[in-house]
Amino acid sequence: MTWRRALLILALLTPGLGVILVMIGSVFYVAVMQSFGYYNLVGDDQFSLEHWQEVLESRQFSRSLSYSAYIAVVSAVGSVVLAYPIAIWLRRPFRGSLLIGAVLKAPLFVPALVAAFLFLNVIAYHGVLNQFLMWVGFTEEPIRMQNDRGAWGVVFLQIWKNMPFALLLLSGAVQSISDEVLDAARDLGAGSFARFRKVIAPLTVQAMQASLIIIFINAAGDFAFQVTAGPTNVQSMAQYMVFLKDSFGRWNQAAVVGVSLMGLALAGSMLLALLARFVLRSGYRW
Amino acid sequence: MIALRSVDVSKVFEDGFRALSEIDLAVDHGEFVTLLGPSGCGKTTLLKVFAGFYEPTSGRIEQNGTDVTDAPPEKRDTAMCFQSYALFPHMSVAENIEFGPKQNKVAKDARLARLNELLRQVDLEKHREKLPNKLSGGQQQRVALARALAMRPSVVLFDEPLSNLDAKLREQVRREIRSLQREFGFTAIYVTHDQSEALAMSDRVVVMNGGRVEQVGAPEEVYERPDTAFVADFIGSANLLPFRQTGEHTVDTAFGPLSVASSPEPGARYICWRPEDGDFTGSGGPNQIAAQVSERAYQGAFTDIHVSVPGSPDQRLHWPGGAQGLGDTVTFRLPPERIRYVRGDLE
Numbered sequence: 001m002t003w004r005r006a007l008l009i010l011a012l013l014t015p016g017l018g019v020i021l022v023m024i025g026s027v028f029y030v031a032v033m034q035s036f037g038y039y040n041l042v043g044d045d046q047f048s049l050e051h052w053q054e055v056l057e058s059r060q061f062s063r064s065l066s067y068s069a070y071i072a073v074v075s076a077v078g079s080v081v082l083a084y085p086i087a088i089w090l091r092r093p094f095r096g097s098l099l100i101g102a103v104l105k106a107p108l109f110v111p112a113l114v115a116a117f118l119f120l121n122v123i124a125y126h127g128v129l130n131q132f133l134m135w136v137g138f139t140e141e142p143i144r145m146q147n148d149r150g151a152w153g154v155v156f157l158q159i160w161k162n163m164p165f166a167l168l169l170l171s172g173a174v175q176s177i178s179d180e181v182l183d184a185a186r187d188l189g190a191g192s193f194a195r196f197r198k199v200i201a202p203l204t205v206q207a208m209q210a211s212l213i214i215i216f217i218n219a220a221g222d223f224a225f226q227v228t229a230g231p232t233n234v235q236s237m238a239q240y241m242v243f244l245k246d247s248f249g250r251w252n253q254a255a256v257v258g259v260s261l262m263g264l265a266l267a268g269s270m271l272l273a274l275l276a277r278f279v280l281r282s283g284y285r286w
Numbered sequence: 287m288i289a290l291r292s293v294d295v296s297k298v299f300e301d302g303f304r305a306l307s308e309i310d311l312a313v314d315h316g317e318f319v320t321l322l323g324p325s326g327c328g329k330t331t332l333l334k335v336f337a338g339f340y341e342p343t344s345g346r347i348e349q350n351g352t353d354v355t356d357a358p359p360e361k362r363d364t365a366m367c368f369q370s371y372a373l374f375p376h377m378s379v380a381e382n383i384e385f386g387p388k389q390n391k392v393a394k395d396a397r398l399a400r401l402n403e404l405l406r407q408v409d410l411e412k413h414r415e416k417l418p419n420k421l422s423g424g425q426q427q428r429v430a431l432a433r434a435l436a437m438r439p440s441v442v443l444f445d446e447p448l449s450n451l452d453a454k455l456r457e458q459v460r461r462e463i464r465s466l467q468r469e470f471g472f473t474a475i476y477v478t479h480d481q482s483e484a485l486a487m488s489d490r491v492v493v494m495n496g497g498r499v500e501q502v503g504a505p506e507e508v509y510e511r512p513d514t515a516f517v518a519d520f521i522g523s524a525n526l527l528p529f530r531q532t533g534e535h536t537v538d539t540a541f542g543p544l545s546v547a548s549s550p551e552p553g554a555r556y557i558c559w560r561p562e563d564g565d566f567t568g569s570g571g572p573n574q575i576a577a578q579v580s581e582r583a584y585q586g587a588f589t590d591i592h593v594s595v596p597g598s599p600d601q602r603l604h605w606p607g608g609a610q611g612l613g614d615t616v617t618f619r620l621p622p623e624r625i626r627y628v629r630g631d632l633e
Contacts, residue, residue: 184433186360
């Protein structure tokens with residue numbers, strides 16, 4: 001490739017890729033530098049590992065990290081696990097399938113905060129669900145479900161919000177598998193689960209990985225669901241970052257949490273994607 | 287002994303399309319039966335009913351005397367070779383072939399022995415680790431065949447397996463399929479719309495039209511003695527003429543009066559003769575015809591000519607030797623014993 005051609009390609013890419021790189025790159029750069037003591041809003045800029053040390057030694061940070069990782073893994077895996085059977089079910093069009101597909105994708109259009117608020121109305125102490133449970137005689141007095149310590153409310157909301165996205169990606173991939181390939185597997189003795197494990201999953205692994213990665217990153221950085229419906233005894237990484245910034249303006253420490261969150265998103269999503277490929281690869285061989 | 291049988295099988299799809307009407311067909315063990323017919327005649331539907339992919343609307347399927355109508359494909363002792371090969375694109379040749387035996391929990395030693403034997407038989411030993419997309423069409427078809435045979439099924443169902451191959455390769459794979467079928471002794475049901483493929487490979491040919499069986503018989507039988515105008519017209523070329531009986535051994539046609547060897551059977555509507563039935567040796571006898579050449583196409587071993595007499599539709603003849611020019615008059619004899627009667631309508 002000549003330098004003129006390389007320059008032309010670069011020029012053509014600049015309006016799109018350039019903006020993305022500048023936006024993301026500058027934010028990432030500032031966050032990293034801030035975590036090492038630069039770009040201070042107050043006081044002198046000075047290289048320091050002190051902020052990292054303070055944050056990494058805090059118990060609250062390790063709890064936030066493991067909590068966000070847990071929420072992200074469960075949400076990503078849960079969304080994909082739920083989306084697969086629906087994608088397979090909707091693979092061949094039938095009367096009403098278009099409507100069902102559209103309804104299932106509706107949560108994509110509901111903002112996270114609105115969804116969390118609606119969810120609270122349902123599970124609140126005097127909410128619709130408790131009233132229903134009491135009406136059918138399941139319980140005599142309301143059950144406290146709001147801000148549960150197991151974070152099931154957050155997990156539910158994450159899956160509710162992200163499953164349609166996984167469905168969107170997986171539907172296309174599942175539909176691209178020819179009927180004859182699936183018929184061949186069936187003809188060779190593979191039941192429903194074997195067909196999924198040995199044919200459908202390996203042939204849609206890229207869509208599955210994309211879903212896992214994007215949902216993991218989304219859920220790891222959750223703020224809206226956590227502050228509305230999450231447990232009060234632990235903070236998510238995003239919540240902890242905001243807390244640090246808001247309490248005494250500890251910007252540098254907030255930046256440390258931010259950079260850690262980006263690290264978690266990167267490492268976690270890669271691990272999840274690799275694990276998915278490894279499991280599927282060994283899955284269809286036995 | 288009957289390996290596979292359909293009893294009064296009909297299939298009507300959800301949109302109301304009737305694909306099969308009361309099909310009764312019995313296939314013996316080790317037999318090679320071809321379902322032949324034009325597109326939409328129901329041959330692939332019948333094959334999928336045999337395989338278990340389609341549930342018949344009425345009627346039943348029996349395998350070795352057992353009713354398997356409700357058994358899913360994975361529970362039937364059949365294996366299918368698909369038109370598109372349907373190889374698993376993420377698996378190597380060896381993994382594709384081993385898929386069925388693994389599903390059926392065949393012991394590893396037996397599985398590997400089966401794999402190696404099949405790879406040798408289909409001449410793909412060097413390609414065992416390759417992915418399907420690295421193979422040619424013919425090689426992919428052989429993998430599909432080996433994958434089906436690895437199941438050791440008593441019946442192999444072929445759904446137009448050669449339609450994606452070029453003419454030369456098609457003939458080669460056709461011979462390979464037939465030789466493997468004889469070697470393994472499995473029962474084969476083979477779907478095609480290619481009549482030459484059907485005639486060359488089959489023990490019996492089932493000619494289908496509009497969801498019904500028109501005729502079942504050995505290749506020679508359906509070619510030499512077609513029952514219906516459709517069979518005569520679909521298999522090979524046929525000259526079909528409506529007739530009026532004028533005597534015990536004479537009929538009147540648009541081609542003129544003709545002597546015939548026998549009286550028409552009830553329901554016969556046309557007389558039929560093949561282009562190669564014309565006798566150009568100049569021998570004496572009835573049915574001497576002089577006709578004018580209206581079209582010609584040189585075919586190598588013969589020239590395909592269309593001839594007509596005033597007031598008659600074109601008739602096809604295979605002229606054995608030198609070329610005839612357009613407008614030339616040719617004289618030939620139509621031996622009465624080569625003229626058959628057929629039933630039914632021409633669509």
